[in-house]
Amino acid sequence: MNPNSLWLIPLSPFLGFLINGTVGRRLPRPLVTAIALFFTAVPMLLVLQLWIFMKAAGAPEAIHVLCGPWIQITGFTVPFGIAVDHLSLIMLAIVTGVGFLIHLYSAGYMAHEEGYWRFFAYLNLFMFFMSILVLAESFLLLFVGWEGVGLASYLLIGFYFTKDSAANAGKKAFIVNRIGDFGFLLGMFLLVAHFGSLSFNEVFASIATHPEYQGGFLTAIALCLVVGATGKSAQIPLYVWLPDAMEGPTPVSALIHAATMVTAGIYMVARCHVLFDRSPFALGVVAIIGAATAIFAACIGMVQHDIKRVLAYSTVSQLGYMFLACGVAAYSAGIFHLMTHAFFKALLFLSAGSVIHALSGEQDMRKMGGLRKRIPVTFWTMTMGVFAIAGIPPLAGFFSKDEILYQTFVSPNPIGKLLWLVGLATAGMTSFYMFRLWFKTFFGPERFDEHPAPADHAHKDAHDDAQAAHAHGVHESPWIMLTPLVLLAILSIIGGWVGVPAALGGHDEIGHFLDPVFVAPLVVAVDGEKAGHGLELGLAAVSVAVALLGFFVAYVFYYKRPGTLGKLAATSKLYPIVANKFYIDEIYNVVIVTPLLAFARLILEVLVDGGLVNGSGKLAGLTTIGLSNVTRKMQSGNIRSYAGWLAFGAACVIAVMIFARF
Amino acid sequence: MVPISWYLILAAILFSIGVGAFLIKRNVVTIFMSIELMLNAVNLTFVAFAHMWHQVQGQIFVFFVMVVAAAEAAVGLAIIISIFRTRQTLNVDQINLMKN
Numbered sequence: 001m002n003p004n005s006l007w008l009i010p011l012s013p014f015l016g017f018l019i020n021g022t023v024g025r026r027l028p029r030p031l032v033t034a035i036a037l038f039f040t041a042v043p044m045l046l047v048l049q050l051w052i053f054m055k056a057a058g059a060p061e062a063i064h065v066l067c068g069p070w071i072q073i074t075g076f077t078v079p080f081g082i083a084v085d086h087l088s089l090i091m092l093a094i095v096t097g098v099g100f101l102i103h104l105y106s107a108g109y110m111a112h113e114e115g116y117w118r119f120f121a122y123l124n125l126f127m128f129f130m131s132i133l134v135l136a137e138s139f140l141l142l143f144v145g146w147e148g149v150g151l152a153s154y155l156l157i158g159f160y161f162t163k164d165s166a167a168n169a170g171k172k173a174f175i176v177n178r179i180g181d182f183g184f185l186l187g188m189f190l191l192v193a194h195f196g197s198l199s200f201n202e203v204f205a206s207i208a209t210h211p212e213y214q215g216g217f218l219t220a221i222a223l224c225l226v227v228g229a230t231g232k233s234a235q236i237p238l239y240v241w242l243p244d245a246m247e248g249p250t251p252v253s254a255l256i257h258a259a260t261m262v263t264a265g266i267y268m269v270a271r272c273h274v275l276f277d278r279s280p281f282a283l284g285v286v287a288i289i290g291a292a293t294a295i296f297a298a299c300i301g302m303v304q305h306d307i308k309r310v311l312a313y314s315t316v317s318q319l320g321y322m323f324l325a326c327g328v329a330a331y332s333a334g335i336f337h338l339m340t341h342a343f344f345k346a347l348l349f350l351s352a353g354s355v356i357h358a359l360s361g362e363q364d365m366r367k368m369g370g371l372r373k374r375i376p377v378t379f380w381t382m383t384m385g386v387f388a389i390a391g392i393p394p395l396a397g398f399f400s401k402d403e404i405l406y407q408t409f410v411s412p413n414p415i416g417k418l419l420w421l422v423g424l425a426t427a428g429m430t431s432f433y434m435f436r437l438w439f440k441t442f443f444g445p446e447r448f449d450e451h452p453a454p455a456d457h458a459h460k461d462a463h464d465d466a467q468a469a470h471a472h473g474v475h476e477s478p479w480i481m482l483t484p485l486v487l488l489a490i491l492s493i494i495g496g497w498v499g500v501p502a503a504l505g506g507h508d509e510i511g512h513f514l515d516p517v518f519v520a521p522l523v524v525a526v527d528g529e530k531a532g533h534g535l536e537l538g539l540a541a542v543s544v545a546v547a548l549l550g551f552f553v554a555y556v557f558y559y560k561r562p563g564t565l566g567k568l569a570a571t572s573k574l575y576p577i578v579a580n581k582f583y584i585d586e587i588y589n590v591v592i593v594t595p596l597l598a599f600a601r602l603i604l605e606v607l608v609d610g611g612l613v614n615g616s617g618k619l620a621g622l623t624t625i626g627l628s629n630v631t632r633k634m635q636s637g638n639i640r641s642y643a644g645w646l647a648f649g650a651a652c653v654i655a656v657m658i659f660a661r662f
Numbered sequence: 663m664v665p666i667s668w669y670l671i672l673a674a675i676l677f678s679i680g681v682g683a684f685l686i687k688r689n690v691v692t693i694f695m696s697i698e699l700m701l702n703a704v705n706l707t708f709v710a711f712a713h714m715w716h717q718v719q720g721q722i723f724v725f726f727v728m729v730v731a732a733a734e735a736a737v738g739l740a741i742i743i744s745i746f747r748t749r750q751t752l753n754v755d756q757i758n759l760m761k762n
Contacts, residue, residue, distance in 0.1 A: 638754070638755065639693075639754055639757070640684065640685055640693075640754055640755075643681075643684055643685060644685050647681050647685070
């Protein structure tokens with residue numbers, strides 16, 4: 001394998017973006033599709049080849065491709081290069097693999113949309129930046145990818161830019177992420193100040209050779225990076241953009257806001273684990289943020305009615321899990337969950353898209369129900385996703401979630417047990433709201449409108465073209481959408497088996513695969529073997545019981561006796577608070593947005609616009625008028641006044657000649 | 663031997679009187695005379711410097727000035743007469759045709 005072909009992984013989707021973005025408008029749709037799919041299939045195959053190469057005996061643990069210096073200032077150089085190790089390989093596999101499946105799905109889902117070429121150009125652009133992010137060998141290049149996916153995400157969320165809510169959601173995502181990026185940037189500045197380098201290799205090597213570096217400035221750097229990660233990975237307090245991001249087309253929600261981009265924060269923390277390992281405080285912060293986000297978002301997810309919003313809050317919650325894993329220095333568990341989550345969350349979103357497609361744009365679960373028989377393939381694939389995320393063994397979600405809970409429980413973190421309890425409660429809530437979604441959508445009476453008015457239709461241009469297959473009424477999606485669903489369902493079932501822990505008779509292959517990257521985390525003192533398998537099995541049993549409890553509660557309230565919960569909610573004082581998402585958006589609005597806007601208005605409208613711009617304009621005008629008034633008086637037409645001015649001028653010249661000694 | 667500065671001071675005084683009269687007087691004929699006064703002041707400096715440097719150019723310039731002044735007087739008087747005929751006044755404050 002030629003290391004230089006690594007460059008093809010990011011560049012190939014970029015090429016697709018260039019072609020579709022420039023001439024896509026004039027190309028027929030099948031050709032646009034072919035271009036978009038081809039340029040995402042290429043990196044997927046390359047990653048596959050890379051995987052085989054790196055799995056092979058004797059393959060290097062990391063491949064570096066350096067292209068010489070990027071920034072060169074006296075005493076400070078940033079090399080331009082990309083690298084692949086086992087961690088980025090897993091990320092790449094997820095990004096390219098899941099990414100390709102979602103491209104395939106989009107070809108079906110977006111088939112009737114305006115701006116088809118634009119959509120695929122953006123998607124390819126996203127793939128380009130995401131692979132840059134993953135492949136980067138320096139903080140700076142990572143940041144380029146980081147910003148790039150933010151841009152692509154902004155473009156895609158605001159894809160329906162004629163809709164106000166979509167445009168606003170795009171802006172919100174962009175702005176909230178900028179706040180996080182501010183932290184990231186500060187972290188980079190601190191890195192430059194302390195290490196004089198932004199290369200991963202150099203920084204981590206420098207830390208490794210200085211065992212005396214503990215806490216202190218490393219904590220500061222780590223905390224700054226965490227701020228960036230909370231923005232990108234939608235953690236408290238910067239999670240607010242992700243639920244709104246559901247305004248984008250559903251494949252976007254699946255690709256960006258579930259499977260890839262939001263995991264960038266987890267990836268970054270895992271990538272910088274050397275920094276975090278030296279700072280128990282920063283790790284603790286990460287763990288607490290993660291656990292708090294997990295349970296907080298799960299709370300909100302339980303009462304949402306929009307099918308995509310339930311999934312969005314679920315994503316926030318699951319990302320909290322991954323943060324929690326990183327926070328207890330169980331990075332490989334976090335990455336494991338990242339991977340399984342990519343499978344089942346992409347699956348869930350895409351099936352939700354298929355449901356929405358079937359109902360011609362309906363997203364409210366209160367208007368669904370009884371869809372089980374109407375769209376059987378979607379039903380079965382989504383069922384796999386629901387069971388996987390709920391943590392029912394032996395599906396993917398069970399193993400990864402359990403690994404995180406176990407690692408949290410045994411971690412030396414002083415509040416590890418509490419965090420575990422939070423995680424466990426979250427697991428139960430996750431199971432509850434996922435089965436709630438499942439029952440409400442697929443079981444019970446049919447509550448949807450069979451022939452919705454075209455105005456309600458999300459696919460705007462809809463059915464006027466002779467699309468016989470896409471007729472009115474509830475219908476199963478075309479094969480091009482179902483194929484990715486089936487593949488992702490299979491992955492959601494078996495995806496977890498690469499991480500079966502020793503306690504359950506497995507080898508934790510993904511953990512060992514990642515061992516070279518997460519070599520000897522210093523904080524983790526308790527070894528799985530030492531604690532014994534009994535504890536691990538017991539904890540697994542507890543979490544399965546909790547998952548089943550969630551299922552049972554959802555079964556009772558949404559299948560057996562629907563309506564009881566409605567009555568309960570009507571009397572409860574807590575319900576409206578949760579249903580309104582704890583008024584966080586409103587609080588942000590009052591505390592941050594409104595004062596900021598007022599301040600900006602003061603600065604811009606009153607001071608700059610009113611004072612500086614208008615003021616200078618008025619000043620110039622008045623000066624001219626004043627001067628012209630004076631000079632106009634000179635133009636009196638009176639010979640003597642001309643002569644007077646002439647004499648005055650001559651006197652001035654003479655005075656200058658005398659006193660300035662020209 | 664009278665020093666050159668005396669001549670120059672005299673010329674300056676004459677010139678200033680000319681300028682002052684030019685600015686103050688309203689009668690256009692008087693203004694004309696004050697212009698002649700200024701020209702004579704200049705002529706005086708020319709002659710004084712020519713004498714001081716023992717060169718003839720200054721005196722030649724005086725002739726030029728006198729020629730120009732004579733021509734100016736001829737043309738100027740013609741203009742003054744024609745103005746008087748049209749406007750029945752020689753007050754410059756009322757002769758402001760140049761002003762729009």
